[in-house]
Structures are given as C-alpha cells and as structure tokens.
Amino acid sequence: LSEPGARRMEERVRESTVHRDRKTLNFPTHMPWLVKQEPSAYSWDDFVSDGRTAWTGVRNYSARLNLRAMKVGDRALFYHSVVGKSVMGVAKVIKTAYPDPTAEDGDWSAVDLAPEKALPRPISMDEIKTIPALKEMVLIKNSRLSVQPVTEAEFAAILKLAAKKK
DNA sequence: GCCAACGTTGGC
DNA sequence: GCCAACGTTGGC
Numbered sequence: 001l002s003e004p005g006a007r008r009m010e011e012r013v014r015e016s017t018v019h020r021d022r023k024t025l026n027f028p029t030h031m032p033w034l035v036k037q038e039p040s041a042y043s044w045d046d047f048v049s050d051g052r053t054a055w056t057g058v059r060n061y062s063a064r065l066n067l068r069a070m071k072v073g074d075r076a077l078f079y080h081s082v083v084g085k086s087v088m089g090v091a092k093v094i095k096t097a098y099p100d101p102t103a104e105d106g107d108w109s110a111v112d113l114a115p116e117k118a119l120p121r122p123i124s125m126d127e128i129k130t131i132p133a134l135k136e137m138v139l140i141k142n143s144r145l146s147v148q149p150v151t152e153a154e155f156a157a158i159l160k161l162a163a164k165k166k
Numbered sequence: 167g168c169c170a171a172c173g174t175t176g177g178c
Numbered sequence: 179g180c181c182a183a184c185g186t187t188g189g190c
Contacts (some may be wrong), residue, residue: 036188038188081187081188081189082187082188082189085188085189125189143187143188143189144186144187144188146187
C-alpha cells in the first residue's frame with residue numbers, strides 16, 4: 001500500500017475506533033481491549049508459561065490503531081479463535097506500542113503483554129451471544145478484528161459471567 | 167472443509 | 179475515486 005493510501009485508510013479507520021474517544025473525552029482511566037489468537041499459534045497456556053510476550057504480527061490498520069491507543073496498565077481479554085472460541089483470561093499491557101520487529105516492510109506496531117489472571121472458567125462465544133448486554137461486542141460484530149476495543153460494561157460483564165458457575 | 171464477510175489491490 | 183476481483187480469516 002502506498003503512503004497516501006495508508007494515510008487515507010488510517011483516517012477512515014480512525015473515524016470508527018475508540019481511539020477517538022480516548023482523545024476527545026480524555027478518558028481518565030484504563031480502557032479494556034480484546035486480543036485474539038489461535039491457540040495452535042499461541043495459546044493462553046503458552047502466554048502464562050512465558051510470563052510476558054511481544055504482541056507482534058498484527059497487519060491490519062484498525063488493529064494497529066488499537067495497539068497504538070493502548071496504555072500501560074490497560075487490560076485485554078485474551079481470546080482463543082477457531083479452536084475453543086473462548087475468552088481465556090485477562091492480560092495487562094506492560095509496554096506501549098513500538099515498531100513490530102517481525103515486520104519485513106511497512107509501519108507496523110507491537111505492544112508487550114503479560115498475563116494477569118485466568119478466568120475462573122472460559123467464556124465461549126456461544127455463551128457471549130446469549131447475553132443481551134454482550135451482543136454488540138466487536139467480537140460478535142466484527143470477529144475478524146484481531147485487536148478490539150471492549151467497553152467497560154462488556155469487560156465487567158465477562159468477568160462477572162466467568163465468576164458464576166454455568 | 168465450506169464459504170461469508172472482510173480488507174486490500176488494481177484496472178478503469 | 180469507484181468497484182470488481184482476490185486472498186485471508188474464522189465461524190459454522
């Protein structure tokens with residue numbers, strides 16, 4: 001993609017992201033996110049045994065904006081896509097965006113994440129779909145986006161759900 | 167394994 | 179600048 005093309009794309013994406021909200025509302029606290037990974041590539045258990053990881057390989061402008069909006073201390077739900085299709089735990093941002101070392105070309109970003117806690121039980125996409133308050137989650141509306149904003153209400157609802165026996 | 171939805175590319 | 183075509187993702 002050419003540079004002007006990339007800039008245009010970024011402008012368009014910016015319109016529709018939570019990035020704007022943090023800027024204009026000067027959001028006082030931490031914003032929750034959701035990061036998605038196929039467990040065959042990098043599972044929650046891999047993450048826990050590593051203790052921390054560089055979240056690299058994101059090649060999508062919308063996801064990149066979200067990575068760049070992350071602040072140290074922000075929480076991110078860790079979701080297993082394809083196999084399991086469940087939120088597994090909560091990660092914490094420990095380093096803000098920096099150039100993705102795995103990017104051969106192009107201007108891509110990575111952040112560093114550390115596991116904070118496993119959910120008492122995984123919360124599946126199927127279960128999420130049964131909860132009215134969670135039906136508008138980006139996970140449901142645009143399941144392909146690999147780094148997503150999550151509202152405070154959604155984040156709290158997922159944790160509450162996980163604390164309850166099914 | 168299929169295929170719908172999405173993001174990107176490139177011809178016009 | 180539009181949009182058809184393509185490649186990829188990920189739920190089913």
